[in-house]
Amino acid sequence: MKILVAEKVAKEGLLILEKDPLVELDVKTDLSREELLRIIDSYEGLVIRSATKADRELLEAGKNLKVVARAGVGLDNVDLKAASERGIIVCNAPFGNINSVVEHAMALILATCRKLVKADTSIKGGAWNRSIKAMELKGKVAGVIGLNKIGGGVVTRLKAFDCEVIGCDPYISEKRVQDLGIRLVSLEELIRSSDVITVHVPLNDETRNLIAAPQLQQMKDGVILVNTARGGIINEQDLLAALESGKVGAACVDVWSEEPPQSEHLKKLVAHERMLAIPHLGASSAEAQINVSIDVARDIVRFANEQPMEYAANIPRFDSSLMGQMRPFLRLVNIMADFVSQLADSNLNKVTFTYQGSVAEYDCSPITVCGMAALLNNKVEQDVNMVNAALIAENMGIAVEEVKNPAPAAFANTVTIDIEGPGMRRTIVGTHFEGQPRVVRLRDYQVDFAPEEHMLVITYQDRPGMIGKIGQVLGEHDINIAAMNLGRQQKRGEAMVILSLDSPVPSNVVDEIGSVIVASFIKYLHVLKARPEQ
Numbered sequence: 107m108k109i110l111v112a113e114k115v116a117k118e119g120l121l122i123l124e125k126d127p128l129v130e131l132d133v134k135t136d137l138s139r140e141e142l143l144r145i146i147d148s149y150e151g152l153v154i155r156s157a158t159k160a161d162r163e164l165l166e167a168g169k170n171l172k173v174v175a176r177a178g179v180g181l182d183n184v185d186l187k188a189a190s191e192r193g194i195i196v197c198n199a200p201f202g203n204i205n206s207v208v209e210h211a212m213a214l215i216l217a218t219c220r221k222l223v224k225a226d227t228s229i230k231g232g233a234w235n236r237s238i239k240a241m242e243l244k245g246k247v248a249g250v251i252g253l254n255k256i257g258g259g260v261v262t263r264l265k266a267f268d269c270e271v272i273g274c275d276p277y278i279s280e281k282r283v284q285d286l287g288i289r290l291v292s293l294e295e296l297i298r299s300s301d302v303i304t305v306h307v308p309l310n311d312e313t314r315n316l317i318a319a320p321q322l323q324q325m326k327d328g329v330i331l332v333n334t335a336r337g338g339i340i341n342e343q344d345l346l347a348a349l350e351s352g353k354v355g356a357a358c359v360d361v362w363s364e365e366p367p368q369s370e371h372l373k374k375l376v377a378h379e380r381m382l383a384i385p386h387l388g389a390s391s392a393e394a395q396i397n398v399s400i401d402v403a404r405d406i407v408r409f410a411n412e413q414p415m416e417y418a419a420n421i422p423r424f425d426s427s428l429m430g431q432m433r434p435f436l437r438l439v440n441i442m443a444d445f446v447s448q449l450a451d452s453n454l455n456k457v458t459f460t461y462q463g464s465v466a467e468y469d470c471s472p473i474t475v476c477g478m479a480a481l482l483n484n485k486v487e488q489d490v491n492m493v494n495a496a497l498i499a500e501n502m503g504i505a506v507e508e509v510k511n512p513a514p515a516a517f518a519n520t521v522t523i524d525i526e527g528p529g530m531r532r533t534i535v536g537t538h539f540e541g542q543p544r545v546v547r548l549r550d551y552q553v554d555f556a557p558e559e560h561m562l563v564i565t566y567q568d569r570p571g572m573i574g575k576i577g578q579v580l581g582e583h584d585i586n587i588a589a590m591n592l593g594r595q596q597k598r599g600e601a602m603v604i605l606s607l608d609s610p611v612p613s614n615v616v617d618e619i620g621s622v623i624v625a626s627f628i629k630y631l632h633v634l635k636a637r638p639e640q
């Protein structure tokens with residue numbers, strides 16, 4: 107798998123990639139956008155930081171791309187929708203640089219309160235200005251917007267400075283707020299009451315311009331504002347105006363809507379005397395760079411080795427503590443979907459995944475998506491995976507339903523896939539027994555077989571000698587039967603036989619068996635997903 111590392115990442119991660127025999131590594135960190143667009147189609151993986159825009163244009167040019175790894179937290183420079191449509195997995199390193207940014211935010215809050223940069227510039231200019239007045243945090247109100255990883259870390263540090271910390275985050279749990287031990291307030295209240303405001307939310311349509319002229323207007327006179335999250339969350343033009351009017355006492359910005367800042371208003375903002383301007387250095391500690399580089403490298407190696415990735419952002423995944431328990435169901439549903447999709451010869455209108463037993467107590471969406479991917483892979487030209495399965499089903503007008511029933515049934519846990527199309531319905535029920543996937547119902551027949559790579563499914567009118575005839579035809583063509591399962595509802599009624607074979611069954615042999623026993627249905631299935639795991 108050819109991987110392009112397009113931005114500088116720490117050597118610790120590169121070493122991990124170099125060591126993996128399945129990875130071929132190219133480190134090219136000085137490419138222009140045009141050069142990158144020209145060569146990207148020869149790579150299956152791309153590693154970036156925040157400077158490379160993995161937008162639709164780049165992802166479309168990367169015809170062979172399978173994974174884009176962002177060595178850092180923010181995914182705002184990656185078009186997740188475009189990646190998902192193309193089945194490209196996007197992963198990041200959501201934890202590796204958190205501590206670095208938390209400490210950075212604290213350093214900037216303190217440096218701004220203490221006017222340290224002004225003091226430094228003044229003494230370096232030969233002055234001895236002891237009239238520079240700082241503001242203490244003690245006794246002040248510090249407002250933290252966004253209370254998860256970085257915001258939460260900033261809250262804990264701020265509390266050590268004896269200030270009242272208040273926070274705003276409409277999506278955080280009560281438990282998290284209790285653990286942080288702060289007062290949760292509305293954005294309006296935070297804005298009105300805080301002496302210092304620090305921003306830690308992602309940049310998206312909801313948070314772009316979260317703080318603009320109307321909010322700045324409601325703030326306390328002389329408020330201190332710090333943004334280490336993303337440029338654009340605080341409207342930069344409005345911030346400049348508020349600094350100029352004196353409404354904002356001082357500001358510190360680490361992240362910019364344009365990096366590096368080029369436009370006139372940004373240059374003016376950078377140059378403002380009460381602005382501490384930083385060139386996006388939140389994650390630039392030695393420790394953070396090693397962490398994120400290792401995190402993305404490990405995920406790429408997992409991907410190359412067909413192991414579940416830890417930090418894939420556009421694949422539904424289990425909590426890592428559940429992975430061991432749930433992985434057998436992924437294999438089971440993969441095999442069942444591969445099997446049953448080959449029994450359906452018309453378009454699909456609806457697919458229902460039913461989970462019965464204790465498995466239904468968990469989030470089953472990763473199993474459903476995995477099953478949909480296996481189903482659709484047999485139906486469409488495009489390569490379908492867990493990233494694009496839901497989108498492709500939606501585009502094809504296939505309704506996907508998930509039903510969960512935790513009540514115990516005959517088997518500890520079962521998965522049922524019902525597929526429906528015009529005048530067609532197929533049902534398969536599976537479980538795993540002693541660690542092996544088994545099919546326990548097909549249509550309305552109770553069966554019990556372990557799916558294998560080569561299988562024959564036949565229904566016919568039950569009468570003596572039929573099994574012998576099937577065996578004879580297969581024998582004449584040197585096809586060995588590995589296992590046989592017979593399902594029947596009543597004596598001499600319709601019977602279903604499912605054969606596992608050691609080799610493929612050519613279509614002329616299928617036709618011959620069909621005519622010898624006058625089969626009402628016969629189909630050879632090549633169940634690729636049932637191949638033994640490596």
Ligand SMILES: NC(=O)c1ccc[n+]([C@@H]2O[C@H](COP(=O)([O-])OP(=O)(O)OC[C@H]3O[C@@H](n4cnc5c(N)ncnc54)[C@H](O)[C@@H]3O)[C@@H](O)[C@H]2O)c1
Nearest residue numbers: 179180252253254255256275277306307308334335388389
């Ligand atoms: N300066 C840097 O170098 C650097 C490095 C890493 C991350 N970051 C940025 O820091 C920010 C925070 O990162 P994180 O890892 O803590 O993210 P996170 O996803 O862990 O937390 C974000 C929090 O913001 C909350 N939120 C979302 N919308 C909100 C809204 N409208 N109002 C209030 N809260 C809202 C979410 O509920 C969540 O709790 C991101 O923008 C990220 O890109 C910057």
Ligand SMILES: O=C(O)CC[C@@H](O)C(=O)O
Nearest residue numbers: 155156178179180203389
């Ligand atoms: O790559 C960087 O240094 C910036 C990273 C940071 O903004 C992030 O989102 O993790």
